[in-house]
Amino acid sequence: MKSIGRCRAHTNIALIKYWGKRNEELFLPMNSSLSLTLDAFYTDTEVTLDSTLDSDVFFLDNVKQGDKETAKITNFLNLFRNRANIETKACIKSYNHVPTAAGLASSASAFSALAGATNQATGLNLDLKTLSTLARQGSGSATRSIYGGFVEWFMGESDLSESSFAIPVDDATWDIGMIVIAVNTGRKKLSSRVGMKQTIDTSPFYSSWVETATKDIEKIKKAISEKDFITLGEITESNGMKMHATMLGAFPPISYWEPDSVKAIQKVKEIRDMGLPCYVTMDAGPNVKVLCKRSDMIEIENKLLEDFTRDQIIPSSVGEGIKLLSQDEWNY
Ligand code: ADP
Ligand code: DP6
Ligand code: CO
Secondary structure (H helix, E strand, O other): OEEEEEEEEEEEEEEEOOOOEEEOOOOEEOOOEEEEEEEEEEEEEEEEEEOOOOOOEEEEOOEEOOHHHHHHHHHHHHHHHHHHOOOOOEEEEEEEEOOOOOOOOHHHHHHHHHHHHHHHHHOOOOOHHHHHHHHHOOOHHHHHHHOOOEEEEOOOOOOOHHHOOEEEEEOOOOOOEEEEEOOOOOOOOOOHHHHHHHHHHHOOOHHHHHHHHHHHHHHHHHHHHOOOHHHHHHHHHHHHHHHHHHHHOOOOOOOOOOHHHHHHHHHHHHHHHOOOOEEEEEOOOOOEEEEEOHHHHHHHHHHHOOOOOHHHEEEEOEOOOOEEOOOOOOOO
8 A cells, every 4th residue: 555745845044043952852942933934945755655665765865865864754754653543664755955954954844845745645634733843843943844934933832842833924925035155065064953952051152042032033023024124134144143153152162154154244244235235144054145135136146246156146035835746746
């Protein structure tokens, strides 16, 4: 017996960051976070439940993955198998249209797409809120990729797994865009998971980080509701820098930055000083993301081209939430 599910999920970039878990097993975060889903980067995943298989098999970009990567997928699928009361093993084929493990949020689109595809394959028919809580348990940032536009992920209450999920805040169709400056799309040496744990355990700035992120969430939601782009950008840039400052305070210090990250940040400031509003944010990797008005994107790209090559500059409009893919839409 075979049962197939196929799903596409887009990546999201946090404007107010998640950087630490209060419960590692359940992926419950230290603070709520807020993101923008991106159209340009996504993951397509197919899950085939197959009663003839003895164990799960996982292919990423056509490459069969080893035990460690497959075990992560197995643990995640078990959340669904337990609910469906089945033990059937699966073949998982996933394709990243985003560099893997480069700080461009591949884990967000990955586990969101896997949640959507597994939901379909198991026939569980879970709603988006439940899928969001399940995606969270694959990778925290995946909680938010279930939805498009601006998305808030609630930190939830104590150890209650079902209290921590994402909701769409605003569809971001009011002249919002993001440009990725690809500084280095190779794999990072320190995963987000390990980096955030080390930060909680050793950075003396950690409690201030949580306090400030909690305040930033309220400020940014107000800016979004008022469609106030300048305030949105200012809070975004400030929050991202505070996260990186918190990491620098860890022992040993953590930095995902490269020389070209600094070059990109300075260039964005220069462009802003010329009168084009645009703001940077960075995640667990050296790549720089520029939050800007969609209508200014071409002009900003042209300025960035003075210092970066065409293939380093990837413009994106706002992405949608997860969607199931039919066999005809599965072009692999
Ligand atoms: P990123 O910045 O790309 O999110 P992370 O360190 O958070 O980096 O996560 C990268 C990890 O996510 C990979 O090492 C892999 O375990 C997992 N991952 C990425 N893409 C996929 C995928 N399509 N399917 C399953 N797991 C994936
Ligand atoms: C800096 O969601 O990748 O991108 O939950 O351990 O899988 P795990 O980590 P992940 O961390 C993302 C960190 C970030 C900020 C963010 O996306 O909010
Ligand atoms: Co990630």
